[in-house]
Amino acid sequence: MHHRDSFDLPPNATILAYTTNNYIAAFRFGSAYCVQFHPEATFSEFNEWIQQTRTDELELYENININKILYQAEACPRQATSSFSNDRFQIARYRSKSNEYLSIKHVKLNFTELIRLFRSTPNLCYLNVCIDDSSNDKLFSSPIFSVLSLKLHIIRSDTMMKNLIKNLPNLIHLTIISEHINLDGYQWEEIMVGYLSQLKQFRFQMHYYIDHSNDEHFDIDRILLSYQTPFWLIEQKTFVRIQWNTNDENTYLFVYTLPYYFDFFCSLL
Numbered sequence: 357m358h359h360r361d362s363f364d365l366p367p368n369a370t371i372l373a374y375t376t377n378n379y380i381a382a383f384r385f386g387s388a389y390c391v392q393f394h395p396e397a398t399f400s401e402f403n404e405w406i407q408q409t410r411t412d413e414l415e416l417y418e419n420i421n422i423n424k425i426l427y428q429a430e431a432c433p434r435q436a437t438s439s440f441s442n443d444r445f446q447i448a449r450y451r452s453k454s455n456e457y458l459s460i461k462h463v464k465l466n467f468t469e470l471i472r473l474f475r476s477t478p479n480l481c482y483l484n485v486c487i488d489d490s491s492n493d494k495l496f497s498s499p500i501f502s503v504l505s506l507k508l509h510i511i512r513s514d515t516m517m518k519n520l521i522k523n524l525p526n527l528i529h530l531t532i533i534s535e536h537i538n539l540d541g542y543q544w545e546e547i548m549v550g551y552l553s554q555l556k557q558f559r560f561q562m563h564y565y566i567d568h569s570n571d572e573h574f575d576i577d578r579i580l581l582s583y584q585t586p587f588w589l590i591e592q593k594t595f596v597r598i599q600w601n602t603n604d605e606n607t608y609l610f611v612y613t614l615p616y617y618f619d620f621f622c623s624l625l
Contacts (some may be wrong), residue, residue, distance in 0.1 A: 417487035457482040463487035474500055489513050496523040505529040512536045522551040541582030561612035
């Protein structure tokens, strides 16, 4: 079996080498040199490969322990970018000063794991991460100055989201996907003016329900008007579209910035 049949490799990837069992492959995709793993790949196999291959991006699959991953990544002086895709891992206890760009796909971290992640990567500039933690009593103790670009998918905790953003004072690019978090344009304006003075680009999509029994004064026009202020239209030059589907019990809203940036679209039809 050819290695390309064993993995979902990019169509234009050039395979450089692979093991006889097809569990690990090195390939080039554009300017990036990548290593990809099968779920049954052992750490000893991984350890051998990472010491032989200089990588700009690591795409990791199940059963690879992230403690060992970041430890080994630190041993690669040219390692600047890491991408992790794994449903089961523990955040590293090792500090990796070489990691400046980190993307963790298809994994939901909680607050404690996020804190450990920042401690493990003190020079992190770009982060793409998903947070799912309903707790509202945990706060960041100090600002994180290194992060310049954040792509955040967050579920449920508006307190955690606001606390995280407020502690990233040097953010230049911010992309948000939120679920079950209800913030209107006035609330976003307060956060951006008060805490994100360096922000140059802000893109978001928000998905949430309004329960009519808990919010008898729900007014879709009020939400629309909150994104039609001089702050949004003149200062930010940002246009926001709202789609909704309503019934007697609740209203589902899909709120997003234009032009549409994301690679998937939620249809309410």
